[in-house]
Each structure stands twice: as C-alpha cells, then as structure tokens.
Amino acid sequence: MTSTTSVRPAPTALTFRQKLNRFDYKFSPYLYIAPFFILFALIGLFPIIYTFNVSLYDWHLLKGQGDFVGLENYVSVLTDPFFWNAFRNTISIFLLSTIPQLVVATGIAALLDQTLRGRTFWRMSILLPYIVAPVAVAVIFLQIFNQYHGPIAGLLELFGLDPVRWAFDVFPSHVAIATMVNWRWTGYNALILLAAMQAIPRDVYESAALDGANKVRRFxxxxxxxxxxxxxFVVITATIGGLQIFTEPKLFDGRTNGGSDRQFQTIVLYLYELAFPRRDFGRASATAWILFLIIILAGLLNFAISRAIRTADTKPTKLPRVKAPVPATVPDTRKRG
Incomplete structure (x- = not known):
C-alpha cells in the first residue's frame, strides 16, 4: 500500500494593505480613546501629582519652593481648629442640600414620567435654573434671604416673628446656601433620573397594574x-459636588471667606484662604489632598452601601416549609360478612 502525505502550502507573505488592515483592527481602538487619556494626564493627573509634591514643601505664593517639610503641612492642617470647623460646615451644607435634592429630583422625574400635556415644555423648564449663571442665582437669593427687606422677612413680620439672621447665624446660613444649591441642581438630576425611567419597558408597569399594584407600589x-x-451615579456625583462646594458660600458673602465668624466656611473656602490671602501653597495643597481622600472615602462608602443593597436584593428568599397534610382516615363502612 502506498501512503500519501499531505503537503501544506507555504504561507504567502502578507501584502502591505493586509498588514495595514491588521494593524488598524488591533490598534485603532487604542488610538480612538488615546485623546481622552492624554488630556486627562495633562489637566487631571499631572496637577494632582504636582499638588502632592507642593504639599511636601514650605511653598510660598511669591517666593516659590522652600524647605522640604514632609508631612508637616498635613499635621498643621489636621490640628487646625479652623479646618475642622470648615469640615463640619461642609458636612452640614452637604446633608441639607444633597438629601432633599435627590428626594425632590426623584419625585419630579416620576411626575414627568407620567402622561402629561406639554411634557416637553415641563421637562425643559426644570432645566432653566441650571443654565442661570451662579452669580445671578446668588443675587436673587441674597434678596430673598435679606434679613430685613426680603420676602421671607416680610412673611415673618406678618406673623409677628423675629427676623432670621441668615448671613450671621450658623444653621440659617447653611439652610440659605443649601437652598441655592437645591434650586440650581434639582432639575438637572431630575432629567438624568427621568432618562433612566423612560428606558423602563412599559409592559412591566402594565403587568403590575393587571396584578393589582397601585402607582405607589409600582414606583x-x-x-x-x-x-x-x-x-x-447621581448620588456619587452629588456627593462629590457637595463636598467641593465653593461658589454658593463664596458669593453669599463676597467680602469674607465663609462669614465674619467662619459660620459657613467650607473646606474649599478654607483652602482658598490658605492659598491666596495667606499665600501658603504648601498647606493649601495639603488641604486639597485631604479633601481628595475624603471624597474617595465617601465614594467607596457609597459603593459599598449600593453593593450591599444590590446583594440583598439578589438573595433568594427562603419560603417557609409547609408540612403536607395528613390524610384523614375514612372509616370502612363495608359490611363484613
């Protein structure tokens, strides 16, 4: 018997066009996303690293880099009572603004998700506060929260109540600043949540309605x-924005950096005061990095809570065991012979 051996054809060399197509297939996705990472490295990553380097030196705004002090700037900031006052103010304003903002935004999104007349008009109108300049927002709310001549002061006077020192007392100033934040950002978050609600299939609601679930239950x-x-996503972005709040408290009293007694000075205003009036860039950079770490911890906490909630929802529910009923004995009614 004669055995036949199969001879493989010699591989042909790829043409230049084929090599170019293979290169394009493998590396073009990286080229498409490269501009983002290059831009992020230039205006994001490099300033973060450079700020950390500045925080390790006794750095003056005009004199420049001084002696290497290591973590001394961090210790100086963390032992400064003004920093902890700014930290408490930031958390207070954050809670007064973020929680009501998310609750109201979710409610507005749920209302706009219903069948309404002029839905496009209402959806666009809630975005108007977001496009208003922050300076204009501050001017409007400074008139609203005027201690003696504002509409709130007139309403309090009508009921015989004393005027509220919005710009001088701690809690009223936090409420006023949080109101400015809520007015500007609630509609923006509501549109994001509305877009997510619009993606829910309508037949899911119809099936639930046929099963007898009312609107609250379906929600x-x-x-x-x-x-x-x-x-x-909205909670995380609102947390980051709330901890970095600067514009509203700065415009609420432009003559100071957080009030005459620092009653509404936030961490970013404290950083601003260190950097420019005091010209201490070393401590200001250390404050920026401390705030950066606080935001990371807050983001990780939000992620852990959301993951725990998701895990709890996906766990199968154990149904109680039901014992099988014991069949009743039927008496034998047959006649025995």
Whole structure:
C-alpha cells in the first residue's frame, strides 16, 4: 500500500494593505480613546501629582519652593481648629442640600414620567435654573434671604416673628446656601433620573397594574430597583459636588471667606484662604489632598452601601416549609360478612 502525505502550502507573505488592515483592527481602538487619556494626564493627573509634591514643601505664593517639610503641612492642617470647623460646615451644607435634592429630583422625574400635556415644555423648564449663571442665582437669593427687606422677612413680620439672621447665624446660613444649591441642581438630576425611567419597558408597569399594584407600589417595586444604577451615579456625583462646594458660600458673602465668624466656611473656602490671602501653597495643597481622600472615602462608602443593597436584593428568599397534610382516615363502612 502506498501512503500519501499531505503537503501544506507555504504561507504567502502578507501584502502591505493586509498588514495595514491588521494593524488598524488591533490598534485603532487604542488610538480612538488615546485623546481622552492624554488630556486627562495633562489637566487631571499631572496637577494632582504636582499638588502632592507642593504639599511636601514650605511653598510660598511669591517666593516659590522652600524647605522640604514632609508631612508637616498635613499635621498643621489636621490640628487646625479652623479646618475642622470648615469640615463640619461642609458636612452640614452637604446633608441639607444633597438629601432633599435627590428626594425632590426623584419625585419630579416620576411626575414627568407620567402622561402629561406639554411634557416637553415641563421637562425643559426644570432645566432653566441650571443654565442661570451662579452669580445671578446668588443675587436673587441674597434678596430673598435679606434679613430685613426680603420676602421671607416680610412673611415673618406678618406673623409677628423675629427676623432670621441668615448671613450671621450658623444653621440659617447653611439652610440659605443649601437652598441655592437645591434650586440650581434639582432639575438637572431630575432629567438624568427621568432618562433612566423612560428606558423602563412599559409592559412591566402594565403587568403590575393587571396584578393589582397601585402607582405607589409600582414606583417602589419597579421604578426604584430598575433605575438603581442611575440613582447611584447621581448620588456619587452629588456627593462629590457637595463636598467641593465653593461658589454658593463664596458669593453669599463676597467680602469674607465663609462669614465674619467662619459660620459657613467650607473646606474649599478654607483652602482658598490658605492659598491666596495667606499665600501658603504648601498647606493649601495639603488641604486639597485631604479633601481628595475624603471624597474617595465617601465614594467607596457609597459603593459599598449600593453593593450591599444590590446583594440583598439578589438573595433568594427562603419560603417557609409547609408540612403536607395528613390524610384523614375514612372509616370502612363495608359490611363484613
């Protein structure tokens, strides 16, 4: 018997066009995303690293780099009572603004998700506060929260109540600043949540309605679980913005950096005061890095809570064991012979 051996054809060399197509297939995705990472490295990553380098030196705004002090700037900031006052003010304003803002934004999004006349008009109108300049917002609310001549002061006088020192007392100033933040950002977050609600299939609601679920039940059992990823995104972005708040408290009293007694000075205003009036760039950079770490911890906490909630929802529920009923004995009614 004769055995036949198969001879493989010699591989042909790729043409230049084929090599170019292979290169384009493998490396073009990296070229498409490269501009973002290059831009982020230039205006994001490099300033962060450079700020950390500045925080390790006794750095003056005009004199420049001084002696190497290591972590002394961090210790100086963390032992400064003004920093902890700014930290408490930031947390207070953050809680007064973020929590009501998210609750109201979710409610507005749920209302706009219904069948309404002129839905486009209402959806666009809630975005108007966001496009107003922050300076104009500050001017409007400074008139509203005027201690003696504002509409709130007139309402209090009508009921015989004393005027509120909005710009001088701690809690009223926090409420006034949080109101400015809520007015400007609630509509923006509501549109993001509305977009997530619009992506929910309508037949899910119809099936729930046929099963007898009312609107409140459908909202808590269908809407909230299905928009949870978007809700987590809104919570994280609102947390970052709330901890970095600067514009509203700065414009609320432009003559000072957080009030005459620092009653509404935030961490970023404290950083601003260190950097420019005091010209201490070393401590200001250390404050920036401390704030950066606080924001990271807050983001990780939000992620852990959302992951725990998601894990709890996906756990199968154990149904109680039901014992099988014991069959009743039927008496034998047959006649025995």
């Amino acid at each position: 808590w059992s269908i809407t909230i679980p299905m928009i949870r990823p978007t809700l987590i």
